[in-house]
Amino acid sequence: MQSVVLLLLLVLYGSAFEMHETPRLVGNLDYDGSEKQVEKWLDSFHKAARSGDRHQIASHFADEVHMMTCDGGPSRFERTRFNRTTIIDYLVAHGSNVVVKLLESTRSDRRPIHKQVNIWTELVVTGIGKPFSPMVNFFVVNGTLLFFGGEMTYCGYGRPSESTGDGSMSVAYDFLESFARAMRNRTDTTAIAEHFSNDWTIKDYNRRGECTKVWRDETVHYLSTFKPYHSISFLINLENSYYVDDSRDVIKLEASMYNLKPFSDGKVNSTIIMIDGKFKWVDSEHSC
Structure with missing residues (x-):
């Protein structure tokens, strides 16, 4: 049955x-x-x-x-x-x-x-x-x-248990879920910006094909205005995470991301850090 x-x-x-x-x-x-x-x-x-x-x-x-x-x-x-x-x-x-x-x-x-x-x-x-x-x-x-x-x-859908790994998976999932909610309503750029620290950078190609750093405001602009390719849907798939130290204020996470420029399509390694009571992205290891 x-x-x-x-x-x-x-x-x-x-x-x-x-x-x-x-x-x-x-x-x-x-x-x-x-x-x-x-x-x-x-x-x-x-x-x-x-x-x-x-x-x-x-x-x-x-x-x-x-x-x-x-x-x-x-x-x-x-x-x-x-x-x-x-x-x-x-x-x-x-x-x-x-x-x-x-x-x-x-x-x-x-x-x-x-x-x-x-x-x-x-x-x-x-x-x-x-x-x-x-x-x-x-x-x-x-x-x-x-x-x-x-x-x-x-077959297994939803928030990871707080007992998964060192406990960071559930925290990383909550952060990414909040970001996904912001991306479903891209007109609210403030909600997107809240997920990035002031020091955030990611590398991406500019219009001249040059690999350059993209800062926080540029990232938010990209995410709120870019035209989706092939599909109007985006995906974030959390694959792994861990606390960097015992303070539990810094998490390294690995996620597959698609249709979220300037994040590259595929696996993205990044860091979130606790700032003023909220986790925010501080960097991504993506390189052009």
């Missing part, structure tokens, strides 16, 4: 299933209308799930949808796959327990020829054990937005 309980949380369609347990922070830098469409789907889905009506629930899913549990061995071949009928049967009986929230969404031009719109999303499902975060595609079919499936699921 436990494997069935988790089936809604973990999604696969037509590609390798992956499970991760690193803390992720995501969001949209701009808006393309997809968020409103998915939120409308979620409102309708929750009403249908609470009603237990089979027809209403079924109307939210594409015929091709498949889902997997997160139990079993590490390989996707060791996991149980559920088809559309099994999914709907479960939601009819237990759907009122499921809460699905949207973390980010973006339109994509990549879609099967018979699908009119492809919206790529990352969701988080709560209310059944630990939160889970599936990455899901929605397609418009005959004028209706349908849950189609995804390629990856994050």
